[in-house]
Amino acid sequence: MPLPSVFFLAGFVTLFGFLLLFVASKIGEVVRDRVKSETYECGLPVEEKVDTKISIKFYLTAILFIIFDIEIIFLYPWAVSLKEFLAQGLGWYSLIGVGIFLLIFIFGLWWEIKSKALDWE
Amino acid sequence: MGADFLEVSLNALKLIFFFLMMVQMVPLLVWLERRGAGFIQDRLGPNRVGPFGLTQLLADAVKFLMKEEFIPQKAVKFLFYGAPIFALIPASLALCAIPFGPKFEIPAFSFWGRHWGPYEFILQGYEVGVGIVFILAAASLAVYSILMAGWGSGNKYSLLGAIRASSQIISYELALGLTIVAVVLIYGTFSLNEMVTLQRGPLSFEFFGKMVTIDFLPNWGIFYQPIGAFLFLAASFAESNRLPFDLPEGEAELVAGFHTEYGGFKMNLFFIGEYGHMIVASALLITFYFGGYELPFLTSQELLAIYQEAFGVGLTSSLLNALTHFAVFMFKIFIVLWIFIHVRWTLPRFRYDQLMELGWKTMLPWALGNLLLTALIYVASKTY
Numbered sequence: 138m139p140l141p142s143v144f145f146l147a148g149f150v151t152l153f154g155f156l157l158l159f160v161a162s163k164i165g166e167v168v169r170d171r172v173k174s175e176t177y178e179c180g181l182p183v184e185e186k187v188d189t190k191i192s193i194k195f196y197l198t199a200i201l202f203i204i205f206d207i208e209i210i211f212l213y214p215w216a217v218s219l220k221e222f223l224a225q226g227l228g229w230y231s232l233i234g235v236g237i238f239l240l241i242f243i244f245g246l247w248w249e250i251k252s253k254a255l256d257w258e
Numbered sequence: 259m260g261a262d263f264l265e266v267s268l269n270a271l272k273l274i275f276f277f278l279m280m281v282q283m284v285p286l287l288v289w290l291e292r293r294g295a296g297f298i299q300d301r302l303g304p305n306r307v308g309p310f311g312l313t314q315l316l317a318d319a320v321k322f323l324m325k326e327e328f329i330p331q332k333a334v335k336f337l338f339y340g341a342p343i344f345a346l347i348p349a350s351l352a353l354c355a356i357p358f359g360p361k362f363e364i365p366a367f368s369f370w371g372r373h374w375g376p377y378e379f380i381l382q383g384y385e386v387g388v389g390i391v392f393i394l395a396a397a398s399l400a401v402y403s404i405l406m407a408g409w410g411s412g413n414k415y416s417l418l419g420a421i422r423a424s425s426q427i428i429s430y431e432l433a434l435g436l437t438i439v440a441v442v443l444i445y446g447t448f449s450l451n452e453m454v455t456l457q458r459g460p461l462s463f464e465f466f467g468k469m470v471t472i473d474f475l476p477n478w479g480i481f482y483q484p485i486g487a488f489l490f491l492a493a494s495f496a497e498s499n500r501l502p503f504d505l506p507e508g509e510a511e512l513v514a515g516f517h518t519e520y521g522g523f524k525m526n527l528f529f530i531g532e533y534g535h536m537i538v539a540s541a542l543l544i545t546f547y548f549g550g551y552e553l554p555f556l557t558s559q560e561l562l563a564i565y566q567e568a569f570g571v572g573l574t575s576s577l578l579n580a581l582t583h584f585a586v587f588m589f590k591i592f593i594v595l596w597i598f599i600h601v602r603w604t605l606p607r608f609r610y611d612q613l614m615e616l617g618w619k620t621m622l623p624w625a626l627g628n629l630l631l632t633a634l635i636y637v638a639s640k641t642y
Contacts, residue, residue: 139384154343161523162327220446228637257611
């Protein structure tokens with residue numbers, strides 16, 4: 138397993154970014170005043186809160202993504218082992234099996250489009 | 259990471275080299291982008307600092323470094339500073355899992371009264387058995403850095419931009435994932451190295467029990483997956499937030515998206531992350547569909563044999579072989595990156611509902627159809 142390499146790289150990258158930000162924060166001249174550190178709002182005083190209202194569609198998209206992504210992840214082992222199925226003469230068996238699975242996938246997608254879950258105004 | 263001291267340190271140096279290569283490609287790409295944009299729009303672009311304006315980005319980096327350190331009042335400190343640092347990690351983790359060239363060997367030698375080697379190195383940060391799955395997993399971590407930036411800035415424009423960006427990225431990941439399933443299906447492996455090996459030589463495949471060989475075409479994935487290659491390219495535009503899919507930065511609506519409150523070097527780190535994603539996407543496109551680091555009509559073993567005839571068997575020839583293929587891979591990557599840049603200055607931006615509709619209602623069904631068609635033809639041609 139290349140796990141030590143992955144951790145080493147992640148650690149190095151974090152250190153690199155941290156050092157750059159640290160050096161940059163020390164070099165630049167800092168002039169503080171009250172108005173400057175206000176939240177950016179086209180020159181007006183900030184009225185709305187940070188946790189502004191967000192369309193429910195984003196949450197719906199996230200939920201649908203999880204469902205579909207898990208279905209796609211189930212296809213990976215099938216795709217990589219199709220060769221072995223073919224070698225044993227079970228190609229069509231394997232394809233029909235995954236076809237039934239994909240029918241559920243397609244039905245889900247069709248249902249979402251029909252129930253307007255994917256429509257944005 | 260390795261067996262003994264030399265191997266461990268060389269592997270560590272290799273990882274750092276790949277990361278710094280990614281960082282160093284960013285100024286070059288920004289220069290290419292500005293200069294290219296200039297020529298596309300019939301003007302000159304940056305041409306004052308250095309030859310062809312090449313050192314413009316060096317000057318910019320110094321300017322970034324001299325900028326004032328700034329944090330808005332309402333920002334969450336940990337998230338605000340953590341986001342740009344975290345933005346570097348996914349792209350560099352993914353880039354190091356992509357093979358940049360064939361193996362090279364260091365024969366056994368003795369030094370300091372000890373025997374070292376023989377060693378075998380790959381021009382790749384680390385070889386992961388599940389290759390492509392690891393890259394998908396690492397690259398999709400990018401959403402976290404965007405959300406950290408959006409929430410940590412304490413600004414509603416940042417938050418809206420971040421939510422738009424993450425929603426767009428996850429939507430296009432479905433189409434991307436499905437096209438990769440079709441790629442895995444035709445190669446029958448997750449390992450990127452094996453995919454490159456399978457694309458050697460002239461185009462030849464088994465079709466209904468007959469071997470078909472077409473001599474004037476290389477055995478590249480694009481001839482098996484033309485629809486898949488196009489879908490992959492389009493989805494990777496959306497994944498790396500490039501035009502025509504750069505809705506998160508729609509400046510007319512959202513100021514500058516999730517990095518509204520960022521400036522100076524923090525902004526620069528986001529840039530490196532974003533361009534890193536472009537580099538990863540184009541490297542993957544090359545590996546899947548355009549033969550990876552292999553030359554079209556000369557496999558790496560044949561080239562190695564030529565070098566061995568000229569320089570003898572040993573370190574020189576295998577190192578030269580590896581470096582040649584590295585250069586070939588970089589050349590191919592730059593062609594794809596130029597497509598990225600050219601598209602940015604050619605196509606207008608989508609509207610948000612059009613973007614989501616394209617992702618869910620057009621690209622997802624097309625990717626699904628591509629997968630089904632591939633599987634049907636594959637099984638039928640191998641069975642009869």
